[in-house]
Amino acid sequence: MYFETIRSPGLAHLSYLIGDGGEAFVIDPRRDADVYLEQAGSEGMRITRIFETHRNEDYVIGSRELAERTGATIHHGAAAPFDYGESIREGNTFDAGKIRLRALETPGHTDESLSFALYDGSTGDDEAIGVFTGDALFVGGVGRTDFYPDRPEQVANLLYESLFDKILPLGDQTIVYPAHGAGSVCGAGLADRDFSTIGYERHHNPALQQGRDEFVRERLNEHHYQPPYFRQMETVNRQGPAVLGHLPTPRPLGVEAxxxxxSAGMLTIDIREPEAISGALVPGSLAIPLGMLPSFAGWYLPYDRDIGLIVAHPGDIEPAVRSLVRLGYDRLVAWLNEGLHGWEMSGREYQTVPALYAGELKARMEGQVPFTLLDVRGRSEIEQAAMPGATEIYLGELPQRLNEIPPQRPITTFCGSGRRSIIAxxxxxxxxxxxxxxxxxxxxACKAVGCPIDYRD
Structure with a gap:
């Protein structure tokens, strides 16, 4: 048996390549699908089937991309109206050599959610050795259930039944392979591990310690942000994403071009580090450091505009393209050749964002100096450690809530480390x-220098 976990940083996405007897299956592939072809090819395997655990909200599924290049059959749940692939139901089985996958209908996160129990035919018994749980069960958490606001209690109950009636009965020996790890927006409280076992989760996962009423109540009370691009992902992943064939290749442009x-409508995105952006920023550009693209590009970027990148090094272009393509942004047309150095030498105006040392922030707070401290962290972060007197506006919601910013100047943007602050x-x-x-x-930095912080744990 061949087994490989494919990790996609930023989205905390986990996909899987498994195979035996020269045949391979892929579960929840990402859109830049070359990795599956390379790994299957290196093992002498042919990818014949692609399985989707659910209609994803946070990234573009790579099923059609991979199927176009392999001829593999795509399978997904029957409870959603997909425009491509084949629907499967509870109990359907699929074999590759001694490997067997059995489909389990596990709704709750989404209506058509599936899990896939994994069996090893060489053992001679019928106990599952693993289960691909999609977004139903994570390591340390469970899937969010807020995508159906018209029937929240029903879907929370469905998830409870999926977990307790379908997944847990597979047995404590079963290894849990989720579709996301820590940092995913699809659940809360996820552990910083990619796999677990049903036995471990049964005893340590907080959600699995709850009775039905408490479980449902907690799901209803959970707070999750919903970036606007989620709606685009739902539509694209139901209709079937466009097949790219290869990654877009932005062309280098000099300053004038x-x-x-x-000026013709291309969006300018600066993906350099906060310290560089603070020193010189092209007027009108949106700053999103490279590592923050998967989390925040979908909050701000429309799908009907070309995108041009400002980078520190040409080597940053490919990872930026991969991150954006996974979110459905295909119109990546250019990058600024010679970067900000070329821009500065051209004599064109640039902006700066003065950097405030945390020690000076502490002095301002203690001396009650008039200014606006704009805290753009998420609700759960602020609930643990709040900054006294700060204006709290979550970063993703900032463009719609600018009228809530007090008149006191300067405005000092603030987050956990400074990376989200530069976006703000x-x-x-x-x-x-x-x-x-x-x-x-x-x-x-504030913790290091002793700023006044309201710890709420």
Whole structure:
């Protein structure tokens, strides 16, 4: 038996390649699908089937991309109206050599959610050795159930039944292979491990310690953010994503050509590190450091505009393209050749975002100096450690809530480390706010220098 976990950082997405007897299956592939072809080819296996555990909300599924290149059959749940692939039901089985997958209908996160129990025919028994749980069961948590606001109690109950009546009965020996790890937006409280066992989760996963009423009540009370791109993902993943064939290749443009393209409607995204962005920023550009693209590009970028990148090094272009393509952004047309250095030498104007040292922030807070501290962290983070007197607006919601920012200047953007803060600063500059600062280091630095912090644990 061949088994490989394919990790996609940023989205905390986990997909799987399994095979035996020269045949391979892929579960929940990502859109940049070359990795599956390379690994299957290196093992002398042919990919024959692709399984989707559910209609994903947070990334573009790679099933059609991979099927186009392999001829594999795509399988997904029957409870959603997919425009491609084949629907399967409870109990359907699929074999590759001595491997057998058995489909389990496990709704709750989404109506058509499936899990796949894995069996090894060479053992001679019928105990599952693993289960691919999609977004039903995670390591340390369970899937969110807020995608059906018209029937929240029903879907929470469905998830409870999927877990307790379908997945847990597979037995404590069964290894749990979820579709996401820690950092995913599809669940809460996920452990920083990629796999577990049903036995371990049965005893340590907080959600599995609850009776039905408590389980349902907690799901209803959970708070999750829903980026606007989720709706796009739901539509694309139901209809079937466009097949790219290869990754987009942005072309290098000099300053004048880059400016011309931006004037014609191209969006300018600066993916450099916060410290570099703070020193020089192309006016009108949106700053999203490379590692933050999977989490925040979908909050701000439309799908009907070309995108141009500002990078620190040409080597950053490919990972940026991969991150954006996984979110459905295919119109990646250009990057600024020579970067900000070329921009500066051209004599064109650039903006700066003054960096505020955490020690100075502490002095301001203790001296009650007039300014606006804009905390863009999420609700769960602020519930643990709040900054006294801060204006709290979640980063993803900032463009719609600018009218809530107090008039005191300067505005100092603040988060956990400074990476989200620089995104917030660029948004404020785009909307004409003056005297914008960024607190590099933010909460981590504040803890180090002893800023007043309201710990709420």
């Amino acid at each position: 880059f400016v011309e393209a931006a 600063s660029s948004i404020l500059l785009q909307h004409g706010f003056a005297e914008v600062e960024v607190c590099l280091g933010s909460l981590a």
